[in-house]
Structure formats: structure tokens, C-alpha cells
Amino acid sequence: MSQPSLPTTDRTRLRRKAERGSHDRETVAAILDAGLICHVGFGVDGRPWVFPTTYARVGEVVYLHGAVGNFALQTLAAGAEVCVTVTLIDGLVLARSAFHHSMNYRSVMLFGVAEPVTDESEKREALLAIVDHMAPGRAADSRSPTPEELLSTLVVRLPISEGSAKVRTGPPIDDAEDTGLSHWAGVLPLRLVPGTPVPDPLEPGPASSGGPTQPAPLPTPSYLTDWAALRGADAP
Amino acid sequence: MSQPSLPTTDRTRLRRKAERGSHDRETVAAILDAGLICHVGFGVDGRPWVFPTTYARVGEVVYLHGAVGNFALQTLAAGAEVCVTVTLIDGLVLARSAFHHSMNYRSVMLFGVAEPVTDESEKREALLAIVDHMAPGRAADSRSPTPEELLSTLVVRLPISEGSAKVRTGPPIDDAEDTGLSHWAGVLPLRLVPGTPVPDPLEPGPASSGGPTQPAPLPTPSYLTDWAALRGADAP
Numbered sequence: 001m002s003q004p005s006l007p008t009t010d011r012t013r014l015r016r017k018a019e020r021g022s023h024d025r026e027t028v029a030a031i032l033d034a035g036l037i038c039h040v041g042f043g044v045d046g047r048p049w050v051f052p053t054t055y056a057r058v059g060e061v062v063y064l065h066g067a068v069g070n071f072a073l074q075t076l077a078a079g080a081e082v083c084v085t086v087t088l089i090d091g092l093v094l095a096r097s098a099f100h101h102s103m104n105y106r107s108v109m110l111f112g113v114a115e116p117v118t119d120e121s122e123k124r125e126a127l128l129a130i131v132d133h134m135a136p137g138r139a140a141d142s143r144s145p146t147p148e149e150l151l152s153t154l155v156v157r158l159p160i161s162e163g164s165a166k167v168r169t170g171p172p173i174d175d176a177e178d179t180g181l182s183h184w185a186g187v188l189p190l191r192l193v194p195g196t197p198v199p200d201p202l203e204p205g206p207a208s209s210g211g212p213t214q215p216a217p218l219p220t221p222s223y224l225t226d227w228a229a230l231r232g233a234d235a236p
Numbered sequence: 237m238s239q240p241s242l243p244t245t246d247r248t249r250l251r252r253k254a255e256r257g258s259h260d261r262e263t264v265a266a267i268l269d270a271g272l273i274c275h276v277g278f279g280v281d282g283r284p285w286v287f288p289t290t291y292a293r294v295g296e297v298v299y300l301h302g303a304v305g306n307f308a309l310q311t312l313a314a315g316a317e318v319c320v321t322v323t324l325i326d327g328l329v330l331a332r333s334a335f336h337h338s339m340n341y342r343s344v345m346l347f348g349v350a351e352p353v354t355d356e357s358e359k360r361e362a363l364l365a366i367v368d369h370m371a372p373g374r375a376a377d378s379r380s381p382t383p384e385e386l387l388s389t390l391v392v393r394l395p396i397s398e399g400s401a402k403v404r405t406g407p408p409i410d411d412a413e414d415t416g417l418s419h420w421a422g423v424l425p426l427r428l429v430p431g432t433p434v435p436d437p438l439e440p441g442p443a444s445s446g447g448p449t450q451p452a453p454l455p456t457p458s459y460l461t462d463w464a465a466l467r468g469a470d471a472p
Contacts, residue, residue: 011283015307036325036426037339041277041286047247050277050286052323052343071251087288089272089428094460097379098367099389103273107288131334135424142419143333153335171436183378184454185436188371188463190272192325195425200407202415203422218420224330227424 002060011111012164022165025060031108031165032057034233035086036134036192040064040072042080049075055084056129057160062110063117063126065155073154077116084110084158090235092188095172096181102168104187104235110163114156120147126155136230137223169236191234197224238296247347248400258401261296267344267401268293270469271322272370272428276300276308278316285311291320292365298346298394299353299362309390313352320346320394326471328424331408332417338404340423340471346399350392356383362391372466373459405472427470433460 006012006023014021022028032055041050051072056063062084066073076082091104117123127150128139145153172185197220223230242248242259250257258264268291277286287308292299298320302309312318327340353359363386364375381389408421433456459466 011285016303016305037323037341039275039277039286039288039321039323041275041284041319043279043282043284046279046282047317047347048277048279048284048319049247050275050319050321050345052275052321052341054339067252069252081283083277083284083286085275085286085288087273087275091431092370094371094374095378097381097385098363098375099379099381099385101367101370101374101378103290103370105273105288109286111283127334131337134328134337134339135330138330138337139334142331142337143335143414143417145333145335149333149335171434171438174436174438178379179438181379182454184433184457184460185439187434187436188460189431189434190428191431192426193429195327195427197420198407198423198425200410200421200423202407202410203420218418221420224420224424 006161006163009162012162014164020166020168022167024165027165028108028160028163029057031088031106032062032086034106034231035088038084038086041083041085042075044075054130054134056126056133058126058129060160062158062160063129063155064114064158065127065130065153068152068154070154073156076114076156077154079113082112082114082158088233089190090169091190093172094185094188095174096178096183096185097174100172100174102172104168106165106167108163108165110158110160112158112162114158117155117157120150123150123153123155127153135223135227141221167236189235194224194227242397242399245398248398250400256402256404258403260401263401264344264396264399265293267324267342268298268322270342270467271324274320274322277319277321278311280311290366290370292362292369294362294365296396298396299365299391300350300394301363301366301389301391304388304390306390309392312350312392313390315349318348318350318394324469325426326405327426329408330421330424331410332414332419332421333410336408336410338408340404342401342403344399344401346394346396348394348398350394353391353393356386359386359389359391363389371459371463377457403472425471430463
């Protein structure tokens, strides 16, 4: 059983706005679960790279994946130091002064070295977790990876052992002498909202008069119609 | 007048899924304008950092800002190589096979070295551009930075001279032998949607019966009610 908090290190000592920060594992896990993509940073020959990619958290591990030829995944699998950052935008914070404009957000930064996942069943579970992270329940409603697909995919495991969370919520904080200014002040909440699912054009369409043998279209799965509630990713 | 395309370099040669990539300056600019935050990556003592932050594009430059004590901004201002990545999530791509799951997205990666902005009027314009990037028109409806606020803020300028865009749109692409499987396939569109603006609690509320001298509440500005249309950030 691990400690409830991640350790404070040189890299995760909270610097500015420390009151917004946390090393609490549950806070970190909740933000990782609420995000959809992460930004993966590493250096090659002293030059930085930052790639967006999907991921999944399983317990105290984050899994990343890519094709075996993927530059970022190859670099991580070779043992590069990595920083993985997940950021959720929760709102625009409009202060009366330009200076105090801000955003409401939740973010996590993780540091460490990832390891390639070589065990086939862990690899399969990791890939299905990445699918379920997109839409909870989807993995069971899709064709599972074949051995060939597993071989063509690189999966790495980053332990959640060094990192921190940072969260801003609430109204703007103007200087006292500005609060009487006649500029609107407050928060514009923002949320990633699903639209109407768009079936693959290869899906059977609604039965036409001329096609009695046309298979019925598949109903929209509940993990899409209930997507926002299932993911529970809304702002605190 | 610059070329319409960014040059192809070792770092911006399109690697995998090259058909999704572009060096076209207009494509890059449109994605930068549609994003709200970027992820800034750099190395210190060989270890990578990735920070989320706001930004603005002005012509062929991206501006980033932070407090003068901000670690990331200090590192950039000192001449560190940087990678700035902006990613917009446009949808979940659900293939019939777990393997072909993907996301629709627009992203830009920029590379280079940023320079501190020392000219006071460029600094002010950059900060107002960052406010207007959040909500177009807001800069003119806020209290402009004072000389002291400018002094306490570090602004850096990253030229848009090396980088590329990557875009995925459209339905899933399943293997031919999977298209008959009875798993729903298609796209769940996703969009960052504004909620109802929340006035600062310090704003005057609706006039109460007992308070005839209470100032009237400020109307919600049009740059918030029309936010999505003004920013034009929707998926292609």
C-alpha cells in the first residue's frame, strides 16, 4: 500500500501559487481520469519535444501507446526521462484588470522514466484501458487486439511516483481598488461537451423502401449517450 | 513577406501519418488561434518539463507570459530550446476494432528559442493580445496594465519559424474484414462549450427592494454571449 501523498522532490516542490497545488494521490488520479489526452515531453540531443497522445491510468501506473515505429514511444521505451502533463480547461477568469485575467483549470505533471510493457496480457489490458478511458465500457464492445496488433504496438508504463496536481477554481481576484470599475468580471465556465454521435458511413443506414434485407442500424451505445456522466469529468 | 509554408527540418519532417501533417502557415496560424492553452516543453539539466499556459499569436510570433519569478518563463527567457504544442480535441473515433480507435484533433508543434520582450509597448500589446485570445474584445473592456504590472511580468516572443500542424478528421478506418462486426462505429464529436457566465460575487446583484441606491448589475458582455462564434474555434 502506497502513501496517500506523492513525495515532494526538487521537481514537485510547489513553486508559485503553492496554494493551488497538491501531492495528494487521489487528486492526481481524479485529474488523470478526467483528462482525455496528455502532453508527453522529453529531450533528444538536448532538444525538447512535446507530443499529445491518449493514455489511461490503471492503479498507480499511466500507460501510453503508439505504433512500434513511433518516435516518441521509441524514445520513452529506450529510457528517456519524461514529463507527462494533463490539463483540463474549466473556465475563463475575467478580472476587471487585464493583469489578473486567468483560467480555471485542473492539471497534473508526472515525472519519471517509463518502461516498455513486454507481457502480452498486461499489454492487452493496457490497450483496452486506453479504449475504456475514451468511453467507459467501449473496450468490451469492440474487437479485441490480435497477437499481430499487439506486436505492432509499443506500450510503456509510467509509474505515478513523482508529480503534483494544480487546480484553480473560483472567481477572479482583483485588486481592491479595481472592484468598482465598470468592467464585467466573473467566470465563463468551459466544458468539453459531446455532440450527436456520427455513425461510420459504412454502418447500415435506416432501412430504405427498396432494401428489405438491409440489416437494422446499430443503436447508439449507452456509453456514448451517457458519455459525460460516465466519465464524470466535470469541473469541481 | 514570409513563405506560405514553414521549412521542413529534421524536427518537422513528418514522420508517421504524414498525410495528416502540414507545414502551411495558415493552417498553423488557424490552429494556434483556435486553441486556448499551449503546453510548453523544455529541458533543465537534461530533465524535461511540460507546463500548460495561455498564449497569443500575433502575426508570425507567439507570446507567452508569466510572473517574473515564474520558473518556465525564466528558463525560456534565458534562451532554452523550447517546444510549444497546442492541441484541440475534436472527437472520439470509435472503430469496430480496439486497435483502430483514435481521436479527431488539430495540433501544432513549434520549435525554437524564445526571446524576452523588453520594449514596454510590445509587452503591453502582447499581454492585451493574450487577454483578447481568451475572449476577443475583452482587452478593450478591462483595465490596462500599469507600468508596475508590466515590470512584474515576463513576456517572451517565440517566432513561428519551425513547426508543423497535424490534423485528423473523419470516420474510423477499420480493416475490411471488421466492417461487418456488430459493434457501433463512428465519431463522438467533442467541443469546448461555454456555460452560463458566472458574475464575480463582488459584482452588484439584481436591485433589491431595500436598495434603491445599489448600482445596476453590468450586462453580460457580447464577447461572452457570442464567445464560440467570435473565436471560431470549431472543428473543420
